[in-house]
Amino acid sequence: MPLLELSCLQLPAKYLHTLQALLAQHVPQAEVWAYGSRVTGGAHEGSDLDLVLRHATDLTQEVEGWVDLREALQESTLPMLVEVHLWPRLPAAFHSNIEAGYVVLQGGLPSG
Numbered sequence: 001m002p003l004l005e006l007s008c009l010q011l012p013a014k015y016l017h018t019l020q021a022l023l024a025q026h027v028p029q030a031e032v033w034a035y036g037s038r039v040t041g042g043a044h045e046g047s048d049l050d051l052v053l054r055h056a057t058d059l060t061q062e063v064e065g066w067v068d069l070r071e072a073l074q075e076s077t078l079p080m081l082v083e084v085h086l087w088p089r090l091p092a093a094f095h096s097n098i099e100a101g102y103v104v105l106q107g108g109l110p111s112g
Helices: 013-026 066-077 090-099
Strands: 030-033 049-055 082-086 102-108
Touching: 013 049, 013 066, 013 102, 049 102
Parallel strands: 049 082
Antiparallel strands: 030 049, 030 102
């Protein structure tokens, strides 16, 4: 069940809009996937939201702006903890876990 529809994400629309605006502002070049319980089911109101940032053209590269994104998320009105991870910093075995069920929140733009 790899790529899931955005409608599978257990996140109210108003929070999704806030999240997508922050992503576009701080990491417009990144491909951003949500994964974990808010995607695969079983999330509750207090569940965190797990995100992984992927470089649009080179998965071994880190995404610029991710530190600013993390700070903006902490200062935002989002009522849940948002965990931001970088694809190249995660173990390969964890890549498989994420690829088993994720939602693309942002497609990413090639930089340049």
